[in-house]
Amino acid sequence: MSTESETVLAIRSITKRFPGVTALDNVSLEVRKHEVVGLIGENGSGKSTLLKIISGVQQPDEGTVEVRGKKVSFASPAQALAHGIGMVYQEQSLVPALTVAENIFLGMPGTSRFGVYRWREMRERAAGELERLGLRMDPKAVVEEFSFAQRQMLEITRVMQLGQRSGHEPLVILDEPTSVLEQGEIDILFEQIRRLREQGSVIFVSHRLDEVLAVADRVYVLRDGHCVAETPTAQASTAHLLAQMVGREISDGHYSEDLQVPYDEGEPALRAEGLSTGPECRDVSFELRKGEVLGIAGVIGSGREDLCRALFGAVPVKQGRLWLGGRRVRFRSPAAAARAGIGYLPAERRIEGAVMGMSVAENMVLAAPSQVSRGPFLSRGHWLKEVERWCERLRIKTPSGATSIGLLSGGNQQKVVLAKWMLKQNLKVLILDHPARGLDIGAKQEVYRIIRELAQAGLGVILIADTLEEVISLSHTVLVMKDGVVQRRLDAPRGAKPEQVEIVEHMV
């Protein structure tokens, strides 16, 4: 428990908007001296945006940020660091080829004389910094040799160092630091956090409720861009926090629930048994029937993305077996999976979904050019017709087939990518990775409607959705994954959908 109430960081009524979406709405938060503040919220709650604003990566549209009583505005992470605020990222910011000492002091003046490093002095200072966090690392060792956990501790040391240079006690932000750690390493991390608390303050973000409750003094809960709760952890209960994390009753309207029809209980379109790609996704088994929408719920690191990429042949399957339409399959590449009848709509549309430099028409036939060919040659007549047909069917708004796809709105781009797979005659399974991400409401509704129609037509659909609402409303069945394994399987028939809490409790 903090004994002083001096406020280090005060966020007052922060609002941040992006095109089509309000990420943070009137959020306020406080971090006091020598305190660990926990921050929880599911995907899309605004957690990452809030962290970006605090660490200086982004600026708020409204509201103020105060550091030690003074209003500040960070134009960059460097400025935040100048005030003592630093974030330890999930993707690490260390140089593997350099030594521990060099990494701690990278870019700082005063470390060299006439262009040559003061090696001994650097080593001693580095050892001192490490000591303060109870770490015993050889300052001369090259970072490349260290495990992820060790590197993370080094990063914390570096951030502490940078924060201290500002002359104040540092505020260290830890964003999901435990997702890839072993239990022993987690204990060491908690020990470090305790030391950090003695020398400054910490914001701790994790999807694992038990961890947050173990290490934080107070907890904030974010949901849909709002701060919905603030409790001292001594008085908090898991059930209460879970309830705060999930939203209101599923708002009806845009999910076209009336279109959800039960699927065929027949031969499964896709069956997996004991599928493993590595520690990130282990021992997954499921059956996907024709006409079924199988939603997979889970946070980042739960393994659902790895699972889907493995089904599409983009990631090697180390163990387990897969059957497509009753036939045993093993895909060595996405080309093989596509040939067999599996399609994939990637989350990163601009990088993996569509070729931005090509036209709508060209993108549309990428996966199945034979549909618009006569013999081995592309046939312009066929092609034009098909493009018109699909633009009409999916209500794609584009000036012409020759328009570069980059000029279309996100929603229309996504529909073109959907059309690309739908063009395939032999499509049996379609995997959708965050299909409605970044789309406005109207576009989302259309995408949902298309998903319903695909299922009705007998396709097997696997869905990774942005929010719990989406996954519950759209799916016939929900698999909940956490830390690489399937925790639970829930039925979600029309009219008898599970509560969000039922799912969240297995996710965190």
Added chain:
Amino acid sequence: MTPVTTEQQDPAAAQAARRRVPVPRIRNIAPLIALIVVAVLFASLNGRFLTVANARSLAAQGALLMVLATGATFVILLGSIDLSVEGVMGMTSMVVSLLIANTRNSISLGFLAVVIALAVGTLAGVINGLGLTLARIPSFMFTLGTWYAALGVATVLFGGNTATITSKGFLDLGAPWLGGFPPTVFVAVAVAVAGWAVLRYTKAGRYIRAIGSAEEVVALSGVPVRRYKILAFGIAGFTSALAGVMASAQVGNGNVNVGSGMVFTTIAAVVVGGTLLSGGRGGVLHTVVGVLLLTVLGDGMVLAGVSTYIQESVQGVIVVAAVAAAAWPQRSRLRIAK
């Protein structure tokens, strides 16, 4: 119901990065072992291999390569490449042969000629660096251009008549000196030692290595990355110039083609020694092993009566094999190699 704001990172790559297992310190004794094996092999095949005379010959051959490869190491540690070596060598060979006592004109600047030649080469290197940092043109494309441009300058200087060097002091650089080894050998050793020291101990050297290892991190930490990239290319230009001067001393005249074939051999030496083309790993010590390996290989082949033409083929295969072997562990289905 708010959607997640799109991150530009590839989730798969981020996941993979989080899972990265510790890399054991690169012993890279493999090239060293290969060197020993090859040396033993040739020694047993041909009695002349282990003689002092052969050692002198080896050293003289290797000196040029050692100088070039040291400079190339700096550029390759950045993750870039310098293809302009041959052009710069030809250019500086012409410059030095025209400015020192020679048969074509009456200029005789003595040591100053060498200094000017070195400056010219360094300038070429700096231009390479600027092409990368300012014009943001990939180094292999830019240095391909400067390769030919420099060759062109050399050809223009050549003008159709050789300039045979008459300065004895200069020619002595290629003649036997201490222990029968010409001064060029000692220059090569000095360059290698200096290169090693700079990379190992100075901030600039460490930064060059860091840029190759994780450029964005270094840039975000406020380090002026551009400056160090230009420095690395400048060093490479300097060593190319030095090699051109040394070669002229050995040959006795200015020659546009004095560097012919060296671009391969240089890159091969660096890569075979264990420095990665992707940057950040390796160094001058690795390069020394690589140079020795290739020199011994070449010398042994000559002694065994193998045609010099085959050497070019062999080097080509070695380059590809070495790079492929180093890159093998990182192969993945989604990796993009252009």
Added chain:
Amino acid sequence: MNLTLPAGLAGNLRTALTPSRIMPTITLIVLILIVGGIQPQFFSAYSLQSLASAAGPLILLSCGEFAAILLGGTDLSIGAITALGTVLTAMWLGHTSSWLVIIAVLVIMAGMGAVNGAVNVVAQIPSFITTLGTMGLWTGVALVISGAQSIEVIDPAALSWLANYSGGVPNGFILALIAAVILGLAMRYLPGGHLGMYAVGWAESAAVMSGLRVAWIKITAFTLAGLFSGLAALVLVGQTSSGDPTSAASFLLPAIASVIVGGNAITGGAGSVYRAVIGACIITVVENGISVVGISAFTEQIIYGVVLIFAAGLTMDRSRVGVVK
């Protein structure tokens, strides 16, 4: 590159991104006029014919290199492969049927190209390294086979039809144009070209995740480069009645320059065979024009180097290149 909506293209399904093709064509015409203006003899039949003869091999090599650059890579070995091709052709002609020799050379050269592609794909190393290595490999082979000497063709009549004229136009040039047209049509109307190669060059991740067989596409591109190198070798032997292990290597830089000067981006994914051909014509005019106009031939290489850098800088699409190494 800016994304401008092409006017009145409802019904045209080409990539909207390719900037106007007019510029390179105009540049070529202007250059010809300038050179001819300074030296009217440039327009004489003889002069134009030798221009076209010189352009033939370069057009072929430019097309081959275009295939590699379209993918975002580079093929540094086309010169060496062509040189080896001339050596083999010169050696074999006259000993057996000409057609057999032609087919054998083309198959072998295409095979060498395939090797380039295969190593690039399997080992996942950059193509400029792969082809840097094979450049050395095949140069060495050519030197060994030929004994580092030019080889005279025993039967000069064998391929000399390539040095003849049809209606005043050199056959080598005609052959090059025909091959370029075939390649261009294939790129436009075959899905593997129009969709495959362009997608791999522009957005390889998207190509992979759309189920395209990227490995095959890459190998095919390099095989084409090898094939066109073989064609260039045949034309060269036809024109000179000899094979040489080193002279064709000097075609490498002009070939790359041709591709880029025509307006194809070195970053790949955009451009066309037409541009590669126009670029080759521009380079040929510049080369010949230099001597015609009276500039020293020695400056040629300097000009090449500078032109290459300049053109590369102009055509590259920086928005798609992350960190430039």
